[in-house]
Amino acid sequence: MKDSLFVTCARGLEDILAEELKQILNSHPIVDKGGVHVHGKLKELYQINLLTRIGMHVLKPILELKSNNVNQLYDIVKSFNWSKIITKNDTFSIRTRVNSSFFKNSNIVTLKIKDAIVDRIRQETQARPSIDKNNPTYQLFVNIRQNHVKIYLNTSGEPLYKRGYRTKIHRAALNPCMAAALIRISNWNQKIPFYDPMCGSGTIPIEAAMLAYSIPPRFKRRSYAFKAWSSFDDNLFETCKKQSINKINYENDVSIYASDNTPNNLGLVENSLKILNLAGKIKTEVKDIVDFSPVSEKAVLITNPPHGHRMSREVALKRLYRNLGDVLKNKCKNYDAYIFSMNNVLSKCIGLRTKQKHILKNGKLDCRLLYFPIKEGKFQ
Structure with missing residues (x-):
């Protein structure tokens, strides 16, 4: 999971996205349902967010586990050291996608994961981060297939189809x-x-x-989620951005x-x-x-x-x-x-x-x- 990234896309475009990422990173992506797995550190994370024309979000895997019920899910999520990522002063949100016979209600799943994260951070810091659904510091994406649970950080923030050049769009505009x-x-x-x-x-x-x-597809876009993180390397990001602009x-x-x-x-x-x-x-x-x-x-x-x-x-x-x-x-x-x-x-x-x-x-x-x-x- 270390140095791993998952780039999402519209269904049916996985192979096309893999071809594109192979060119961007000169690597060998692995195709999965709804996206492509690649190896990458900060530089690659910035490059993909700047350069992919087909990818929708660049996700960083945080936690992978197996669970058969919400109480077990709570315990395992709480056992993770969340304060190394989310501080008491940060805000976060959770988006959950569930396809499982073990978990019937996605709202309950989301609530349990939120409680586990907050309780763990409060246990260690005597304070808790807040939920912000509109503009959080960290967006967590949760994907559950049967009893297999994956939790990701959304590094992109808004979907990457938000290019930054639109003032208005036609109501039936294509993504x-x-x-x-x-x-x-x-x-x-x-x-x-x-x-x-x-x-x-x-x-x-x-x-x-x-x-x-x-x-570059987001030549005019300014906002990315990773810019608000403590790990953000402004010099590295500006170098990647300048390299892409110099190719125009x-x-x-x-x-x-x-x-x-x-x-x-x-x-x-x-x-x-x-x-x-x-x-x-x-x-x-x-x-x-x-x-x-x-x-x-x-x-x-x-x-x-x-x-x-x-x-x-x-x-x-x-x-x-x-x-x-x-x-x-x-x-x-x-x-x-x-x-x-x-x-x-x-x-x-x-x-x-x-x-x-x-x-x-x-x-x-x-x-x-x-x-x-x-x-x-x-x-x-």
Whole structure:
């Protein structure tokens, strides 16, 4: 457990995250459900928080145990020397995820763990730390599978999809970590153009631009949980941050296009680009999907069409997906097209046969990344 880290991600992205972390750390990550295990000390902890585009949290394992009931759980957790991590002046919170026949109520589990930690610290210091659910010094993540309990420190604080460049977002905006993963899955080489014809607030093309210009994903983010810890090494962190910023290259010759039929959405895109010093680096245009007419001979196209589940919108959305399919067939020959779909009924309206499907989880929603290599010829 010493020098071990667990980097979480959306389900279905574990192998993609492992590939990314192998490049960042030049190490050999171990894939697990919901994330990837890596070896790392402070330097690696800082590097991952700064550089992963796909990871959601960087967790540091603190305690691993087996327990069959809450009283036994309390005793084992209390036996750990918590005051070496959490002082009486600190605050902490606990988030618990339970999948167990031994522990039925996650709230009771959380309460017992909290009591054990507080009682142990009070036993040693005659004072107790406070709970702060909004802005704690330490966030503890507890994962229970049957009788196997793991307790982690969340080193990241807020999820790593909080990039720091958003002022406002579209209500159906895609998680930036997922957007970055879709781009990685596409194997876009940055030598051919990149299109998103239904870009919304621009998450996919912005992530593509940040990748193309080697901009660290949290270039504009300031807060991380580890900054408030006594173990924080400011000099080491600033060195890691400076190394990542020095790799930015705004001179790369890259063509990225983003269009949407709503002017306000493109206004959000432009605001984000200004914050990232990327003004003018993405060619934006107000355009409906039926009017989409790219000029590139070859390109990668990734888009996340609307996917509302309300019956009142179903007819209009089916028409939209049919229009998308027609555009791909008639205007995007020799393109590698990727459609991120959260609605299988709608995706069938595209009218093209997929070559590959990637099954992913976006929050609690089952999703598919559908790959359509568009070739010359007749379409059914």
